[in-house]
Amino acid sequence: KVFLFDEPLSNLDAALRVATRIEIAQLKERMASSTMIYVTHDQVEAMTLATRIVVLNGGNIEQVGSPLDLYERPANVFVARFIGSPSMNIFKARVVETGAITGVEVEGGGHTRIEVPSQAGDQGAAVRVGVRSEDLVPTEAEEALYEGEVSMVEALGETTLLYFAPQEGEDPIIAKLPGIHRFRRGEKVRLAATPDKLHLFDEAGRSYLHR
Known part of the structure; x- marks a missing residue:
């Protein structure tokens, strides 16, 4: 009735890991009445195998x-950065506008609005803004979430990863752009995201949506 898996794919090479993951998924479908508890540190396995x-x-x-x-x-x-690859980008910010849409000023000069409600008492609060790498897009608009100098470019064909030098004690900012882009190291790029793709966390790291 119950099957326990403890990191069963951890010692396999990349190709065999993918093939075995698909096999386990198919096995799970054929045994719909059984419960499977699967322990893994690999978030791709968790996302593709779990209900x-x-x-x-x-x-x-x-x-x-x-x-x-x-x-x-x-x-x-913690959950925001654990789920997704690359990890979610996190920016320090301060609330400058409250209501159904929250306006924030990002440390370093960026400004954006987030489709997350806030209360009048949140005005001026220190917060953190999260955005996934795949939701960042280059922009020429005045209102941008972030502006930085490209420190490294990874051209993967289907996607292009732009890395920006981190602030002290922080992780690098990463933008994951679909397709081929001709950005170069040292180039300054402004990045933005639509309000519905942004996440808002309080100073302790808790999501405003889960308060």
């Missing part, structure tokens, strides 16, 4: 939900 994910951190449950729930509505910064 329900429990994210653990230091023995504590951070969030429980379907793969897309965790991707689209992470409860906190």
Whole structure:
């Protein structure tokens, strides 16, 4: 009735790992009446095999939900950065406009609006803004989330990864652009994202949507 898997694919090479993951998914479909508990540190395995994910951190449950729930509505910064590759970009910011749409001023000069409600008492609060690498797009508009100098370009054909030098103590900012782009190292690029693709976390790292 119950099958327990403890990182069964961790010692396989990349190609065999993908093939075996597909086999396990097909096995799961054929055994619909059985329960499978699958432990993994690989978030791709979790996203593709699970119907329900429990994210653990230091023995504590951070969030429980379907793969897309965790991707689209992470409860906190830990879950936001754990789910998705590359990890979600996080910016320090301050609330400058409250209401159904929240306006924030990002540390370093960026300004954007987020499709997340806030209360009048949140005015001036220190927050963190999250945006996934694949949701960032280059822009020439005045209102941009981030402007930085490209430190490295990875041209993968189907996607182009732009890396920007991190601020002290922070992870690098990464933009994942579809297709081929001709950006060069040292080039200054302004990045933006639509308000519905941005996430808002309080200073403790909790999502405003889960308050």
